[in-house]
Amino acid sequence: MHFLLTCSSIIPSSPPFLLLQSHTPKLTHFPQLNHITPHNSQHLKLTHFLKPHANPKPPLFYFNLHLQLYTNAGFMQEARDLFDSMPERTLISWTILMSGYAKHGPSAEALALFKEMLSSGDNHKTRLRPDSYVYAVVLRSCGEMRELGFGKGVHGQVLKKGEAFLDGFLENSLVNMYSSCGQLEDAVLIFDGIEKPGLVAWSSMLSAYVKNGFEKEGLSVFLDMVSKGIKLDAFVFSMVIKACSNLEELNLGIQVHGLMVKKGFEKGSCLFLDNSLMDFYAKCKDLRGLRNVFDQLYEKDLVSWNTLIMGYVHNFYYFEALRSFRVLMHDICYCDDFTITSILKAISSLHDMGYGRQVHGYIVRTGFVSNSYVMCSLLDMYIECIEHESWEQWEKVPLKVYAGLERGEANECIIIASMLKWCSLLSNLDAGKVFHSLASKLAVDSDPYVISALIDMYSKCGVPDAALRVFERVENPGTVTWSALISGLSWNGWFVEALTCFNKMQLNGIEANEFTLTSVILACVALGDLRKGRELHCKILKTCYESNVSIVNMLINLYSQLSDHRQALKICSLVSDAEISWNLLIQASLKANDYEMIHKLLRRIQSCFGYLEPISVCDIFRSCSSPVLLNMGMQAQAYMTKRGLLSHPTSGNGLIQMYSGCGQIAEADLVFESMPEKSSLCWTSIISAKVEHGHPSEALTLFNEMRRRNKLVDSSTLKSILKACSQMGRVDKAHSLLMSMEVVYGVKPSEEHYSCVIEAFTRAGMLEELENFIDEVVVDKNDTKIWNTLLSSARVIGNMDMAKFALEKLLEIDPNDCFANLMLGKVLVMLGKWKDASKTKTLGPNSSCIEVQNKIFEFVSDQKPSEDVFYKLAEIEREMEELGYVEDRNHLLHDAEEEEYDGAGLGHTEMKAIAFGLLSLPHRTPVRVIKSVRMCGTCHHACKFMSTFVDRELVVKDNCTFHHFRDGKCSCRDSW
Structure with a gap:
């Protein structure tokens, strides 16, 4: 135009x-x-x-x-x-x-030019004389170049011209020059000498403090400006916001934001100020504030988009960063090198090679291949992603990127260090030696980062001696070099040597950084040295790293691995919820069987919209695999679906186990069928679920389909199939599978597999064959699982001689085995030896639990039920008598000994829980109960009868199996 x-x-x-x-x-x-x-x-x-x-x-x-x-x-x-x-x-x-x-x-x-101008002219009269504007321009250039000496010379020339020459514009330039050169005291002296400082002078002083890292002093200057009534402009607010950002003072920054609005700086009225606000919220980890500012911008420039994307990357919200990048490319259709380096960092963290290749294509099309920083970031992306991909397909890509990089002294060290890292990941010692020689040829082998990369490369390639030689050639090793050596020693399992090096490093007065500390903590974990770990924790508390995200997460790992997960939870308060390694906490709580803590952690994860690894998602679902935790599991599923965490096969496997453990076999089927990719673990989980819930024929059908699809069959899969054969009475198939499993599937039979076949022989009444099987096939005859299985199966079929034989074997192994004593009581009752049965040991108090309206209610054997539950039990007993119920007297003595309440077994803990469920749950809603011990025969018989008139399904999970009571039948087929 x-x-x-x-x-x-x-x-x-x-x-x-x-x-x-x-x-x-x-x-x-x-x-x-x-x-x-x-x-x-x-x-x-x-x-x-x-x-x-x-x-x-x-x-x-x-x-x-x-x-x-x-x-x-x-x-x-x-x-x-x-x-x-x-x-x-x-x-x-x-x-x-x-x-x-x-x-x-x-x-x-x-x-x-300034020097040339001063020397221009033939004589003194024709020579040009700089005015205050010229001096201001020169002082600005001195500040940009950190040319303190030149700037002082210009200052001297100004002083020679007298005070009248020194105007406000020139004074502000002097303040900026000295502050840019790090001479804050001189800047303050000049500012204090200004008689009536205006907005520009105040702004210069505020900027000087903030740029030199004195944010608190800068905020004091801002408060003085407000108290003196100085008119505030956008530049002043931008510097104050930057100070709050550097200090991560979220509350103070929000107050300044409010003052900006009050002074007329509405959102969208000043773009560079809004961009500063976005950067502030990002650094203070308030992503909601970041997004609010961005969404209310009238006009969004590339800086706005870059700030949003980098804010997400900085706070580990990599998926949101990628989504924002897609919108940017759709709306604006271009980006700069800052955008690309930020998005490559997100891709590296997600190990998304496919998306990385798309960005690589964009880099080539738009000419960014000439930008060394972009290409170095691209190289790092491939190196980070390549560890998670097929080596044959991707191992040469970094070399191609390397070949296309432009050389220069500024980036040669970065490139060599990156390629050495690639050699480390590939464990390519020969290539590493080539780049070591190249580093020596280019004279960059003394650079700390190249030395660190060399030590790391030799360590990862299994040559720690070479790494030590590289280290020993360094005259005065600094923090980076020491950290690389300690990390390399830990990598090779030299944990004691790593701790020794750390002690030497401290004796030499070298300060540790976060990489040093994380490596030392890892060594403490590997050695199981909790005492040393606590000592190190105390040292960390005295440094600036006590709230460092990486170190806090490593300490969480330390306490989690060494059985102090409560301490691990305590130190979580040192960092924000968004930065906590939830995976470590969940795995530690699972290891300690602290399921209540896992559910508390899940609520915290939901509140902060936290990210989880697929293995932790699986752990959460497994922790909800109980009938009383179905609602919690469904809430977890809803959150994982919203966060896009269910696409991984491991997550789907955990969901199958959760629904199976909650007694929802139909929902487990739906999850399995809806999975686009079914791993071997998923096939094994659904087969196990079918067997556990009394559907052995479906389990065998799934097993055949699993084999047809060439899925890996493991020990757990075969154990479930052997149980299915036992339930169906297919002894020959179970025996032939056991004999051929090592040859066909490469799985050596264990005691668990032998137990399944023993159960099959026993249930089929093939006692002679069973005796031969135990004598000829079973390897370890002192394993309690073998005899417990035989004892339980003998009781079910009523063979007391076999039961006594198994019991004698169990008591030979462990005379104080409570389970064996309990089973002895059952055997003696069935033999009619009541007095002997009353003398046997019991397992002590047991309990049953039920979930109602997201609360778990527990009923313990030695506690009397509430009045409502008591009357409900009496009502059920009357109705059962009217319908002709007859008790099973074979279990009466043991059942009476287990609970106080006498009558049809309705006083046992599972019956109290069922009665409470009938009172509290809506009509026709299934009643799900979990019991801590095996369900007794009396209660089992009573529940079958109750299922004919309560008009709902009764589900009881004991420590053996699931019991689904419908229409007078149980899914276990009376074998448990």
Whole structure:
């Protein structure tokens, strides 16, 4: 677009241009300075070629005007060429070009021009004298280049001109120069010398404090400004927000945000200020505040998108970062190197090679292959992802990226270190040696990061001796080098040596960083040295790393692995919920069988929208695999679905186990059928569920289909199939499978497999064959599982001689076996030896639990039921008597001994829980109960009868199996 341009619209009113204000030349077809497009820039160059040279002697004004246009547009080479061709140069000409270099760079050219200007002119009279604006431009360049000496020289020249020459604009430039050079005391002295500091002076001082890391002092300056009534602008607020961001002072930043709105800086009114706000919320881990600011922007530039994406990456919300990147590319259709490096970091963390290749294609198409930082990030992405992919397919990709990288002293160390890391992951010692030689040839082998990468490479390649030799050649090893060595020793299992090196490092006065500390904590975990770990924790508390995310998570791992998961939970308060390694806490709680804690952790994860690894998702589902925890499990499933965590086969496997453990075999079937990819573990879980819930024929059908699809059959799969054969009475199939499993499936039979076949022989009444099987096949005859299985099966079929034989074997192994004593009581009762049965040991108090309205209610054997439950039991007993119920007297003595309440076994804990469920749950809702011990025969018989008239399913899970009572039948077929 072409515009009519007058002199007043392009020439500023600052002192260097006062002489031009009287000129009113008629100029047309010039682009506006702040809206110069590529098309307009070509028009600008063409106009410059025609206009000044159209007249043999063009006026000086035309040269200065075009010089101003070029510098404002950032065309510094064209500006310099024009400047060099000028027949005459005034102070204005020099000032315009110096100002352009100070603004667009390089700043060194501005300083060189200043020196050239001072030496220009034939004599003292014709030599140009800089004014305050020139000195301000030069001081700005000194600050950019950290040229303190040059800046002090300029300051000296200013002081020689007297106090009258030192105006407010120049004083502010001095404050900025000294603060940029790290001389904060000098900046404060100059500020204190200003008689009446205005907004610019206050802003300069505030900026000086914040830029030099004195955020609290900067906030004090801001409070002084507010108390003195200084008018606040966007720059002041941006610096205050930056101070709050660096200090991670969320509450204070929110108050400043409110003050901004009060002062008229509405959301969307100042884009760079809104971008600063977004950065503040991101660094303070308030992603909701970050998103709110972003969503209310009237106009979003690339900086806004970059801040949003980097905020997500910084806070480990990698999926959200990728989603935002997709929207960015759809709305704006372009990005910069900062965007690409941020998104590559997210891809690296997610190990998403497919998405990484798409970004690689974009990099090639848009010409970012010439950007060394982008290509180094791409190289790191491939190296991070390649560990999780097929080596044959991807191992040479980093070499191709490496071959396309542009060389330069600035990035050579980074490239070599990255390639050494690739050699480490690949354990490619030969390639590592090649890059070691290259590092020596390029003279970068003394760089700390290259040395660290070399030590890591030799350690990961299994040559710790070579890593030690590299370390020993370093004259004064620093923190990075020590950390690499300690990490390498730990990697190779030299944990004692790693702790020894850590002690030497401390004796040499070298401070440990987070990588050092995490490696040492790992060594403590590997050695099982909780005492040393606690000592290290005490040292960490005295450093700045006590709330470091990586270290806190490693301490969680330490206490979790060494059986102190309560302490692991305590230190979680040191970091935000979004940064906690929930996977470690869940696995520790699962290891300690603390399921209540797992459910508390799940609620915290839901509240902070936390991320979980697939193995932890599986652990959570398994912790909910109980009939009384069905609602909790369904809540967990809803959250995992919302977070997209159910796509992994491991997660689906856990969900199958959860529904199976809750007695919901139909839902387990639905989960299995809906899985797009079924792993071997999923097939094994659904087969086990079918067997546990009394569907052996379906289990065998699934097993045949599993074999047809060439899925891996393991020990657990075969154990379930042997149980299914036992339930169906298919003794021959069970025996042949046991004999062939090592040859066909590569699984050596264990005592659990032998127990399943023993149960099959016993249930079929093939006692002679069973005796031969035990004598000839069973290897370890002192394993209690063998005789417990024989004893239980003998009791079920009523063979007391076999039961006594098994019992004698059990008591030979362990005379105090409570289970054996309990079973002895059952055998003696069935033999009619009541007195002997009453003398046997029992298992003591047992309990049953039921879940109602998200609360778990427990009923213990030695506690009397509430009045409502008592009357409900009496009501059930009356109804059963009216319908003709007859008790099973074979179990009466043992059952009476187990509970206080006498009558049809209705006083046992599972019956109390069932009665409470009938009172509390809606009509026709299944009643699900879990019992801590085996369900007795009396209660089992009573529940079958109750299922004919209560108009709902009764589900009881004891320590042996599931019991689904429907229409007078049980899913266990009376064999448990």
